Amino acid sequence: MNNYYALKYLTKSFEKTLLNRHFLLSVSPFKGVWSATFGTDKPECSLIFSSHPSETALFTDRVKSLKKRNITSFFSELTQQRVTSVQLAENDRFLSFTFSNNLILRFALFGNKPNIYLIENGKILESFKNCDYFSGRPEPQPRETIIHKKIPKEGTPxxxxxxxxxxxxxxxxxxxxxxxxxxxxxxxxxxxxxxxxxxxxxxxxxxxxxxxxxxxxxxxxxxxxxxxxxxxRTVNEAVAFAYHKGTELRRFSHLINSVKPLLERKRNSLQLRLEQLHKTAADPSRAEVYEKTGHILMANAHKELKAENGSMILPDYYNSDQPIRIPVDESLSIAQNAQAYYDKSARTERSVRQAKRRLTDTRHELAEVTELGRSLEGIERTDQFEQWSREHSSVLEKLGVGKKNLKPESLPYRKITVGSYEVWIGKNARSNDRLTSAAHKEDLWLHARGASGSHVVIRMNNQQAMPPKEVILRAASIAAFHSAARNSSLVPVIVTKRKYVTKPKGSPAGAVKVQREKVELVQPAEI
Known part of the structure; x- marks a missing residue:
């Protein structure tokens, strides 16, 4: 889907469909997938990019409704900017869109790490993946393609x-x-x-x-x-079909693999249990042996006999008084050892009875799981799997197959609400690292200036407008309180976007570098 010739024809297709359209919004609806919406007086359309190495793709598609929450937006500097040109690098898989504000959106459609870069004057402003690493670096350049013009030697693979x-x-x-x-x-x-x-x-x-x-x-x-x-009819239609087909197959494979191994493990477990139950149920004689051993010991309980090396040799009156070696507990009397064997006999009898009862249930469970496995083999599409899982939901639930018994993980940072905005507050240095890493690049990031303390983030949730001033000042006061300067009457607090906060390589937990900042002077205040 991303070979050079396909991109060459896609470039011509994009010139027809996207040239002079305005960039409206771009988000990541799924992991590794980027979707941008373009519009003018024509109907809106989407540009889809998949960064999965095994299915790297770029194509236009109809606009689909997006969920309003838990999506990440990108490249807000391009909002309402017009596409002025579409170009494919000569002999390399870099495809670039130039916009009316002279910013360039460049797609790297090759290798194990496909990516998108927003470029201004030869520098990367933002990237789809690993933005902290690429921000501020020189723009990626096409590689020189070396073509061997001489005919290779005989024997060359x-x-x-x-x-x-x-x-x-x-x-x-x-x-x-x-x-x-x-x-x-x-x-x-x-x-x-x-x-x-x-x-x-x-x-x-x-x-x-x-x-x-x-x-x-x-x-x-x-x-x-x-x-x-x-x-x-077009290369774009072919790429879109191949991508959606591949996505469907990947989703289908994930669904099958989420159940099939569990069914196999369940079946193996039931087979092992069935073998053990058969073994227990088929050997009731052990209870009789324990009982007879208890009788032999009890018949000699009046005698003063001592055990040697953990056993006694006594006459077996069940076998013409032939000597028999009986393991015993030397700390117990003969009568007490006899009682221990009676207890073993009773437990064994109970085990045999229980095993016989459980055999029927286990056979039934094994038959259910085996039949489920057989029926799963005939499923070839996602819709068939979904119907299958609905039809067998009660059996699957009873067997515990596919259930996720995950305990919710406690957040590494504190969450509160200020106005209508969610605010995150770090708990310690490691918590600060995780908070800042989890924040979206357009979120507001706050920290007491010149003092150690908590990282604080105001979640923007894809809103373009800044939060009200009172929300920012309230969050700044919280950042001041959760810092080493909390006892000061006034504390300067840095306010910037998360995308301007980077973590230097090898720096200690909680340490960051801020590229652009504004400062608010506030009084520390508790939550």
Whole structure:
């Protein structure tokens, strides 16, 4: 979905759909996913970016309603700015949008860490991922692509020939191409000629296909006859389909894997329990042996006999008075040892009775779990899984399969409400680190200036306007009170956005660096 040729055609698509549109809002609705809304007099549309290395993608889509809470927003400096150009780097997978305020939004669509960078005058202002690390660094530059123009030597691996001579050729298709054209049996010249032909077909007569394995392919089907899931009018439609299909498969796999291993463990546990119950229920003779041993001891209780090495040798009147060695507790009398064996006999009899009762229940449970496992094997889609889980909810609940018995974790910082705003207050140095790390970049961050103390955050919840002055002053007073300067009559308190607060590498817990700040002079006040 992110090979160079796909991005080349996507760039042309974005020029048609996004040029001269205004940036309205961008959020992260899910982990690793960024969504921006663009609008003008035309209907609004979304630009979707997936940073998952296995399914890196960029495409436009229809606008979907977003939940109002617990979403993270990005790149507010672009709000209401117009897209003036869309450009793809030459021979590299950097795709850049330039806006009317001369800021650039650059997508890095390669490697294990795909990202988005907001750039001003060659410096990164903000990034989608790892903003603290990238903020203030130079903008990323396209790599120089080295193309081997000489024909490789005989014996050079086919994949190396292709990646060396055609570094932009879609790597995920190499195995399919090698297999279809038997390139392992061809000379380097023949390999180069074949890949040249396929590359030209992508440039001049592409087909926007999604293959049976969910991968994107621009090579025409007549040149690479691999089974399709679908063929699309535009590359954007193909990428969107491949992404949503991959997301659906990933969600489906997660749902199956959340239940299947638990069912298997439950079945194995029940099978082991069944074996143990069978063993106990099938051996009632142990109770009889313990009882007879007690009788033998009791028959000799009147005698003054001493145990040696934890046992006694006594005549077994159940076996023609043949001598029998009986383990005993030397601290107890013979009668007491006899009673201990009677107790063992009674416990064993109870165990046998219980085992026989539990055998029926355990067989029934095992049959239920086995049948659940069989029925799960036939499920191929998320909607089928959801229906299956509803139909078997009572059995799943009874078996404890899929239930999450998690105790709520206590927060590492304190939460209060000031006006209509949620305010976080650090408890100690480590708590301060976690609070600042958890805060959104647009939240307000406060700390007593020049004194140790709690980090305080006013949660913005994607609101563009600043909180009322009284809310800021109240939070500042709380920050002053929770600092080493709490006994002063007036305390200067730093107020800044969280995105301007960074933690130097290797610094102690709670230590931060503030890049931009305003100062409010307030009286310390308790919560």
């Amino acid at each position: 086919v994949k190396k020939i292709i990646t060396g001579s055609f570094p932009l050729f879609p790597r995920h298709l190499i195995a399919k191409v090698v297999d279809h054209y038997s390139l392992d049996e061809k000379t380097p010249e023949q390999v180069v000629d074949q890949i040249e032909l396929l590359s030209q077909s992508i440039e001049t007569s592409p087909e926007f296909r999604v293959l049976h394995d969910g991968s994107l392919c621009l090579i025409p089907e007549k040149l690479l006859p691999v089974k399709n899931l679908g063929v699309f």
